[in-house]
Amino acid sequence: KTVATGRTRMEGNDYESQRARRVRENQNKLRSLGIAKRQAGPPCVLDPNSMLMLPERGDAARETYKTCTEVLFSQPMKRKKPRRRQARGQEAKVAKAVAPSRTSKRIRGETPEKFDASSLASTSVANRELLGADIDDQVVVVGRRGRPRSQLVLPEHDIKAPFTLRSIGVTVWSLGEIYRGEWKNKFWSSTGCLYHHAYPVGYKATKRHFNRSYTMWIEAGDRGPVFFVREEGPNPLVFKGESPTKPWTKICVHKKLGTRISGPLHFGFSDPCTQSAIAKMYNEGEMEAALAGSKAWNDVLSPQEKAAKDFMEIEGVGERAAMALATTTALGGTRHGDRKSLAEWAARD
Numbered sequence: 001k002t003v004a005t006g007r008t009r010m011e012g013n014d015y016e017s018q019r020a021r022r023v024r025e026n027q028n029k030l031r032s033l034g035i036a037k038r039q040a041g042p043p044c045v046l047d048p049n050s051m052l053m054l055p056e057r058g059d060a061a062r063e064t065y066k067t068c069t070e071v072l073f074s075q076p077m078k079r080k081k082p083r084r085r086q087a088r089g090q091e092a093k094v095a096k097a098v099a100p101s102r103t104s105k106r107i108r109g110e111t112p113e114k115f116d117a118s119s120l121a122s123t124s125v126a127n128r129e130l131l132g133a134d135i136d137d138q139v140v141v142v143g144r145r146g147r148p149r150s151q152l153v154l155p156e157h158d159i160k161a162p163f164t165l166r167s168i169g170v171t172v173w174s175l176g177e178i179y180r181g182e183w184k185n186k187f188w189s190s191t192g193c194l195y196h197h198a199y200p201v202g203y204k205a206t207k208r209h210f211n212r213s214y215t216m217w218i219e220a221g222d223r224g225p226v227f228f229v230r231e232e233g234p235n236p237l238v239f240k241g242e243s244p245t246k247p248w249t250k251i252c253v254h255k256k257l258g259t260r261i262s263g264p265l266h267f268g269f270s271d272p273c274t275q276s277a278i279a280k281m282y283n284e285g286e287m288e289a290a291l292a293g294s295k296a297w298n299d300v301l302s303p304q305e306k307a308a309k310d311f312m313e314i315e316g317v318g319e320r321a322a323m324a325l326a327t328t329t330a331l332g333g334t335r336h337g338d339r340k341s342l343a344e345w346a347a348r349d
Contacts, residue, residue: 168266169207175281177200177281185295201218205217205265210255228240245264248262296320307325311342
């Protein structure tokens with residue numbers, strides 16, 4: 001039994017040595033043929049007698065494992081680059097949101113653009129020639145800050161409500177009527193608008209915005225028009241103001257959106273189709289005021305309107321201040337009909 005055991009161990013060792021020799025021969029052949037190339041790396045990987053190339057046993061395997069461990073962990077470990085804190089990113093986002101997206105020309109120190117009236121006239125005439133309008137009736141008007149006002153072009157055919165303005169998604173259901181009562185001038189847009197036009201009383205339009213349907217209409221107030229916007233739904237909300245923009249601004253504030261809306265655009269007054277339809281209701285004086293951008297007063301003025309028109313000639317007195325002076329009784333207990341009466345009361349005090 002002892003001899004047999006020794007012979008078995010010798011045969012086992014001889015087999016392992018022969019196997020290792022054959023592995024080395026095969027590797028040499030592969031290298032000579034250019035199939036297997038020696039790679040740069042730890043010696044334990046390249047050594048054919050290592051644990052990665054040869055399944056060894058006993059002390060030899062432990063020594064090989066020890067050698068590989070020393071090679072692998074002898075080099076310093078690479079440290080990961082620390083990530084930036086998220087707080088910095090949040091601060092950057094907040095700072096970017098707070099910073100104004102743009103600055104005005106006045107803050108940047110730039111002067112407003114200057115428009116050449118001759119070039120504006122030639123451009124307007126060319127546009128009216130394309131539309132087939134009469135060139136002799138062309139009036140070139142420059143609004144506030146030297147900006148040209150859009151020219152009103154009357155089509156040959158009549159535009160009657162209801163009609164839809166597809167460019168802005170507004171449906172005009174009723175054009176209403178031109179107001180010709182007291183303080184008629186207050187029922188017109190300001191001279192700086194895109195179009196100088198009248199606000200017809202009874203005008204009604206609808207529009208879908210903010211995923212909701214809105215109904216807009218105009219009523220006559222004591223000293224000017226009142227603009228209404230109603231949000232349709234189970235609990236309808238009504239917003240009103242003295243200009244087309246004010247009710248829409250109240251809607252934005254109510255919804256906490258932080259956005260701005262053009263009231264004339266949403267009412268449909270910025271579209272030339274609507275302006276052409278309203279212009280068909282003008283008389284001769286109103287058409288002249290719309291084209292020239294002037295105040296549209298009545299032919300026969302009331303005493304208060306005469307007084308307001310006289311007060312507007314005082315330097316520094318605007319339209320609203322003149323109307324307040326013409327209608328108030330707080331200055332001496334009576335209404336003053338002209339500048340002379342107001343000056344006499346001021347001299348007595």
